[in-house]
Amino acid sequence: MSDMPTPSKDRLPLVEQCTQRLRRAVLDGTYPPETRLPSERTLSEQLGLNRVTVRSAMTHLVAGGLLEARVGSGYWVKDFRRFGGLDLLPVLVEFEDPVPLARDLLAIRRQLAAMVLEQVRAVADEAGSEFEKADRLYYLEDAIAHLATLVDEGATRAELADADLEVIARLVEITGSRALQLCFNPLARVVHDFPALRDALYAEPSKNLVAYKALLRWIQGATDADPAALLKAMAARDRATVTALERSQKRMSGRTSPKRPS
Amino acid sequence: MSDMPTPSKDRLPLVEQCTQRLRRAVLDGTYPPETRLPSERTLSEQLGLNRVTVRSAMTHLVAGGLLEARVGSGYWVKDFRRFGGLDLLPVLVEFEDPVPLARDLLAIRRQLAAMVLEQVRAVADEAGSEFEKADRLYYLEDAIAHLATLVDEGATRAELADADLEVIARLVEITGSRALQLCFNPLARVVHDFPALRDALYAEPSKNLVAYKALLRWIQGATDADPAALLKAMAARDRATVTALERSQKRMSGRTSPKRPS
DNA sequence: CAGCGCAAGTGGTCGGACCAATGTGAGCAC
DNA sequence: GTGCTCACATTGGTCCGACCACTTGCGCTG
Numbered sequence A, B: 001m002s003d004m005p006t007p008s009k010d011r012l013p014l015v016e017q018c019t020q021r022l023r024r025a026v027l028d029g030t031y032p033p034e035t036r037l038p039s040e041r042t043l044s045e046q047l048g049l050n051r052v053t054v055r056s057a058m059t060h061l062v063a064g065g066l067l068e069a070r071v072g073s074g075y076w077v078k079d080f081r082r083f084g085g086l087d088l089l090p091v092l093v094e095f096e097d098p099v100p101l102a103r104d105l106l107a108i109r110r111q112l113a114a115m116v117l118e119q120v121r122a123v124a125d126e127a128g129s130e131f132e133k134a135d136r137l138y139y140l141e142d143a144i145a146h147l148a149t150l151v152d153e154g155a156t157r158a159e160l161a162d163a164d165l166e167v168i169a170r171l172v173e174i175t176g177s178r179a180l181q182l183c184f185n186p187l188a189r190v191v192h193d194f195p196a197l198r199d200a201l202y203a204e205p206s207k208n209l210v211a212y213k214a215l216l217r218w219i220q221g222a223t224d225a226d227p228a229a230l231l232k233a234m235a236a237r238d239r240a241t242v243t244a245l246e247r248s249q250k251r252m253s254g255r256t257s258p259k260r261p262s
Numbered sequence C: 001c002a003g004c005g006c007a008a009g010t011g012g013t014c015g016g017a018c019c020a021a022t023g024t025g026a027g028c029a030c
Numbered sequence D: 001g002t003g004c005t006c007a008c009a010t011t012g013g014t015c016c017g018a019c020c021a022c023t024t025g026c027g028c029t030g
Helices: A014-027 A041-047 A051-063 A085-090 A100-134 A135-153 A157-175 A178-193 A196-203 A205-219 A227-252 B014-027 B042-045 B049-062 B086-092 B097-134 B135-153 B158-173 B176-194 B195-201 B207-219 B227-252
Strands: A068-070 A072-077 B067-070 B074-077
Touching: A014 A041, A014 A051, A014 A085, A041 A051, A051 A068, A051 B049, A085 A100, A085 A178, A085 A205, A085 B176, A100 A157, A100 A178, A100 A196, A100 A205, A100 B067, A100 B097, A100 B176, A135 A157, A135 A205, A135 B067, A157 A178, A157 A196, A157 B135, A178 A196, A178 B086, A178 B097, A178 B176, A196 A227, A196 B176, B014 B042, B014 B049, B014 B086, B042 B049, B049 B067, B049 B074, B086 B097, B086 B176, B097 B158, B097 B176, B097 B195, B097 B207, B135 B207, B158 B176, B158 B195, B158 B207, B176 B195, B195 B227, B207 B227
Parallel strands: none
Antiparallel strands: A068 A072, B067 B074
């Protein structure tokens, strides 16, 4: 099995491989902004792929804001710092120190979480006592219960992360804010695609769970928890996460140094 | 009328047309979540396009989180509320009331702006007096000056919006936070692709300019402006923007039914 | 030297072809 | 009748070769 020359299983589609390769080439400065990429035909020859495949990859990067396609002129590199989205972050980790990236990311998440709390409270107040029976609240309870089950069973951090995202999704759903929802989704994906951060986030899953349970009680009208305290606890957990990430990075240092000999 | 059978000019690429069409079909519920789309071959026949073209469009939607491709099974619709990004917002405006969308979007922007202010202040304090001469600050001044020129010249709102985004970009750049930068970019694009909101935002461009100038003075160390006041003013302007948007929507009501020539 | 025009190169679109993974149903064994 | 297997039709993934419209730049013409 290990001597298989072409392990057709669990292999990324060629388009995906090509996309990642080109994306990295753009992000690491191989192709700086305002320069032209080799033509589709040239690249397809260099990479040993069909032009259609290369083209599909290029299209992805265009959609992601990394490239601009000009008929008759070629593909031109745009400045990802000005046009890139959060989806670049997991890739960027390979070229920059992940610690500040993660710290800033968590800060953004916290800021948005504050908005969510605010909106949830407003919705809860408006709905009054009927709110407790609302389906959306029930789904939230359900998601938290599921997370609790996984914590008890000692699930992997990846599984915990998915369950956690489910909780957040339900929470955002309660706010009823479409914009907030669409803003959180890419953020959630980043955590999912950023393994080191994900693992650091769930180093102590029980603490996350405690916070969610307190949050749920608050939404239900309990007075033994208030949003300020919740956010403060979240900030503390985030700091611990960054510390954990720093440690894991230091542990791996020496071999993980990004290749930037220039 | 026109004898030209193919008005080759100013026509969107077929892939783009196909992408938009399919995206709308997903967003408006024609293809609900957890259902299967017609196969590539079927769609290419229905739409009169080549399979490669349809396929490219599908790939876009997969990348955007709207679809999932399963070999041998077909394309399956994912719930855009759970997997979509902010880039959907301008399209979503066609199916939902734009006012709450815009209001929530502005609130998010404001929240992130608060973070920017915080970070900028931190950077400025750290750099001390040398900061005033820093290139990044110079670029910010430059962008604001450019915006002022456009305001004086009575430029179109689209031009003003672009100049405004330039200012914001410079501001975010000063913070040095990659994550914040990548988080703001899609947000900026939304404003750019959301004409009604864009126009409402720059109904009174001079007011925006005043705010930016006060912001610049604050960064430079002046004491006649503080971040709390700046954010308060921003909130007031956002409220005015929403009001303007409401008015423009009311004015257009009765004719605003989305054009669906099927 | 200025201006023009043509050819090479580029992305965009097309048609057809084969492959591997999947889903389905007919047919078999029990 | 029930349950299983296996062949087959369907689907997305990849490849090939071709043509089109457009841009660019070089070289020719004046």
